[in-house]
Amino acid sequence: MDWTHRLRLRNLRMLLSLAQTQNISHSAAALNTTQPGLSKWLKELEDDIGLPLFERHARGLRPTAYGETLIAHARRLEAQLDRAAADMAALRAGGTGRVIIGASGASASDTVPLAVLRLLQQSPEVRVKLVEGTMDTLMVQLSRGDLDIVVGRSADDQIDADVRHETLYMEPLHMVARPRHPLAARASVQWQDLLGYRWLLWPRGTPIRQSLEKALAGAGLSVPADHIESNSVTINLTLLNATDMISVASHRSALRLSQMNTMRILPIRLPGFGSVAMYWRADPFRDAAVDEALDCLRAVAAAGTRGERDT
Numbered sequence: 356m357d358w359t360h361r362l363r364l365r366n367l368r369m370l371l372s373l374a375q376t377q378n379i380s381h382s383a384a385a386l387n388t389t390q391p392g393l394s395k396w397l398k399e400l401e402d403d404i405g406l407p408l409f410e411r412h413a414r415g416l417r418p419t420a421y422g423e424t425l426i427a428h429a430r431r432l433e434a435q436l437d438r439a440a441a442d443m444a445a446l447r448a449g450g451t452g453r454v455i456i457g458a459s460g461a462s463a464s465d466t467v468p469l470a471v472l473r474l475l476q477q478s479p480e481v482r483v484k485l486v487e488g489t490m491d492t493l494m495v496q497l498s499r500g501d502l503d504i505v506v507g508r509s510a511d512d513q514i515d516a517d518v519r520h521e522t523l524y525m526e527p528l529h530m531v532a533r534p535r536h537p538l539a540a541r542a543s544v545q546w547q548d549l550l551g552y553r554w555l556l557w558p559r560g561t562p563i564r565q566s567l568e569k570a571l572a573g574a575g576l577s578v579p580a581d582h583i584e585s586n587s588v589t590i591n592l593t594l595l596n597a598t599d600m601i602s603v604a605s606h607r608s609a610l611r612l613s614q615m616n617t618m619r620i621l622p623i624r625l626p627g628f629g630s631v632a633m634y635w636r637a638d639p640f641r642d643a644a645v646d647e648a649l650d651c652l653r654a655v656a657a658a659g660t661r662g663e664r665d666t
Contacts, residue, residue: 358400358403358404361403364436366396366400367429367432367433368386368433369382369386369388369393369396369397370400370408370425370426370429371426371429371430371433372385372386373393373397373409373416374418374422374426374429376415377415377416377417377418378414378415378416379393379394379397379415379416397409404421404425406419406421407419407421407422408421408422408425409422427499430499430500431499431500434499434500434501435500438453438500441453442642452478452480452481452482452642452643452644452645452647453481453482453483453484453642453644454474454481454482454483454484454503454504454642454644454645454647454648455483455484455485455486455501455502455503455504456471456483456484456485456486456502456503456504456505456506456648457485457486457487457488457493457496457497457502457504457505457506457507458485458486458487458488458493458505458506458507459487459488459489459490459493459505459506459507459508459561459562459563460487460489460507460557460563460586460588460591460604460605460608461506461507461508461562461563461605461607461608461629461631462506462507462605462608462631463487463588463608464588464607464608464611464612465607465608465610465611465659466506466523466607466631466652466655466656466659467485467506467652468485469655470506470648470651470652470654470655471483471485471648471651473651473654473655474644474647474648474651477647477651478644478647481644481647482644483648486502487587487588488586489557489558489561489586490505490507490508490510490561490562491510491560491561493505493507494510494515494518494634497515497518497634497635497636498515498517498518498636500636503635503636503641503642503645503648504633504634504635504645504648504649504652505633505634505635506523506631506632506633506634506652507562507631507632508561508562508563508566508605508629508630508631508632509522509562509629509630509631509632510562510632510634517636517637518634518635518636518637519634519635519636519637520632520633520634520635521632521633521649521653522630522631522632523630523631523632523633523652523653523656524607524630524631524656524659524660525628525629525630525631526605526606526607526628526629526630526631527606527624527625527627527628527629528563528566528567528570528603528604528605528606528625528627528629529603529604529605529606529609529620529621529625530544530549530601530602530603530620530621530623530625531595531601531602531603531604531609531612531618531619531620531621532552532595532599532600532601532602532618532619532621533595533596533597533598533599533618533619534616534617534618534619536599536601536619536621537599538552538601538621539619539621541622542622543622543623544621544622544623545623546571546574546576546623549601549621549623550576550579552599552600552601553581553582553583553598553599553600553601554578554579554581554582554583554600554601554602555582555583555585555591555594555595555600555601555602556578556582556583556584556585556602556603557584557585557586557603558584558585558586559584561586562629563603563605563629566625566627566629567603567625569627570625570626570627573626573627583600592612592617592618595617595618596617596618601621603625604618605629605631607631607659631656633649633652635649
């Protein structure tokens with residue numbers, strides 16, 4: 356019999372526990388089983404597969420490359436079971452579908468919330484969950500099955516083979532600050548003016564940070580040493596409004612927050628453009644609400660693009 360036919364849900368949880376604790380004793384205690392029993396099960400599984408899943412060393416276990424692959428599949432299965440339970444709960448409560456959307460800073464203030472409003476106008480019974488984060492963490496969650504859609508700066512280097520993507524629009528970046536910032540009233544601002552203030556930046560490796568670093572390099576500059584890193588829109592807005600820090604924001608987010616009088620776009624042009632894209636898994640059994648949400652994102656992006664051309 357194929358070894359996969361002998362796997363049970365409890366076996367998946369055992370594997371995931373070992374991956375998390377990397378210690379047989381700790382996992383045995385958490386799973387309410389014995390250490391010898393757990394060790395025997397792991398050895399039998401490795402014998403059935405014909406590959407070592409963990410390296411044994413003095414401090415515990417470390418997944419091998421083979422183990423990491425199987426653990427990734429186990430995480431996807433666990434996520435699907437969690438989604439099944441949540442979907443059943445939503446249907447029991449009267450919902451007609453469920454979608455979980457991950458939004459990075461480039462889309463959390465404008466595109467995603469507008470698309471969600473459009474979705475709920477069309478299908479009021481759809482259950483929606485929103486998750487904010489950086490693209491690197493969101494793409495991992497998407498590949499793992501924890502998210503249905505991710506919207507943010509294009510992250511081509513982070514695309515899983517089972518993930519589809521579509522560019523929604525192109526937009527520039529802006530340097531921003533609080534509404535009453537000393538630089539906000541100027542007709543023009545130079546790079547040297549900006550260097551007189553502490554910077555608030557998205558973490559290194561995020562697409563928006565990479566775009567800023569590229570713009571700075573084009574001006575013969577680099578990120579100033581006096582800066583703070585944050586991946587939270589809420590924290591960034593609080594820090595900007597309480598201080599004279601300056602930051603960087605995507606065009607549509609900056610416009611939306613300017614309209615809300617929570618920040619101002621500083622009069623300095625950053626060269627280049629960045630693209631905002633949406634990502635989803637190629638799952639033929641995905642909820643119809645996911646496809647409806649994708650269509651709403653397309654509609655909101657297109658409407659925003661038309662509005663920018665008209666202004």
